Amino acid sequence: MYDWFSQLSPVIQALIAGIFTWSLTAAGAAAVFFVRGVNNKLLNTMQGFAAGVMIAASFWSLLAPALEFSEKAGNIPWIPAAVGFLLGGMFIRGLDFIIPHMHREGSEGHRQEGVKSNLKQSTLLLLAITLHNIPEGLALGVAFGSIIHHDHTALLAAIGLAIGIGIQNIPEGTALSLPLYADGKSKGKAFQLGQASALVEPLFAVIGAAAVLLITPLLPYALAFAAGAMIFVVVEELIPESQSGNNTDLATLGLMLGFTIMMILDVSLG
Template sequence: MIEFLERFEPTTQALFATLFTWGVTALGASLVFFFKTINKKVFDTMLGFAAGVMIAASFWSLISPGLALAEEMGYTPWIVAAAGFMGGGLFLFVVDKSLPHMHLGLAPKEKEGPKTSWQRSILLVLAITLHNIPEGLAVGVAFGAVAAGIESATLAGAIVLAVGIGIQNFPEGAAVSIPLRREGMGRGKAFLYGQASGVVEPIAGVLGAMLVLSMRSILPFALCFAAGAMIYVVAEELIPEAQSNKNSDYATMGVMIGFTIMMVLDVALG
């Protein structure tokens, strides 16, 4: 895999990586062809797992190298990390308030953002799409950091991040398609909606890589920005949804397992 990606420029590497993460989203959405419903305990465990992966990736793949890079570049590491992290969270907060969407498991009257007459299915897809913006951005920034010649950034680490994001995208694809199928939507249409939530990742990935290549000086900030956006998604959406059905033990174990798997991948292979 490393030898294959080394043949291409960073933006193409980021494109391939995020096409993979989109593909895993589609794979998760394809469960709709086999299941009309999913056990709530399994579903909440899957959401917790996705949250655990994102938490681990935020630190080991983004914040940690961001701190090291800030120090290498002569910045004050904690200032860069804090500003980037909070900036990512505030960015998602603004997007969350500006884009109409609806979280899983909520009634139509509980949709968020500006008032709209859009259908529930569209609002559900938009909610998951919000997750995928920082994920694609994080992968693109990671590949851009390698090309920028950052000592603490490696191609293996960027690949591990993409694999981790891909793993947690599997339950997200299912989280859109299966509920839509349960509500009466056809399997094919439910699958299309489920995989559509991942379309934004290749776009955000390429933009992230292009950004850090053209503005290397902001790379430490960009790494922490992506981490802040991911943690915002975890705290604002994934964990509350995983806990909403009173399966807190299963959701918590999902978080622990996801965190451990991503930590092992990043530390051992990255």
């Protein structure tokens, strides 16, 4: 299986990885068929877990390779990492400002961001999670796109990143479908919206991989760009939402567990 996968082009590998992470989002969203209602303790813990995975992936899978690649190319290592990281955060902030979406804030209700619109609340919640998934798709793309410049360990590291993102996508899908069901959607509709939030991951995985392959010097900037975009989402959305209830200790422990699992995956495979 590994030999077959390793022979594919990085773009196809990124596409398969994106489909894999989307499928685990769908698996998480399917929890709505088996769970009666929202358990805020579980929800906050899962949000913290997802934040921990993304923080670890941002450094171990993206920033560290960006620094290493720049150094090997004879450049000042921190320049591409710093520039790409800041641009990634600015990119998501720009989308945040333009695209109408809504964040769930525990018992306090919902907070709407972006341009004013008359979209349904469920659509706004879906757009919020979709924005969250764009950096994950880009991260997958640039990780697999970088394989062409490294040995097989880079492929293992990219696979580890896909596994880590996929693992955190399970609670992410649940964290969208259950609140939608609690807000009055049918279980079928809540599942459909939950899984649809990750459909952007295969798309942006392909975009990220293709961009890196077409413009080789872009690689360290692209890696850091994906890291900056992910950290922006973590700090702006995941951590505040996980801490919005009365389960701050559980959310924090979930974050530490997610960070540890992603770190182990990346270091052991990379």
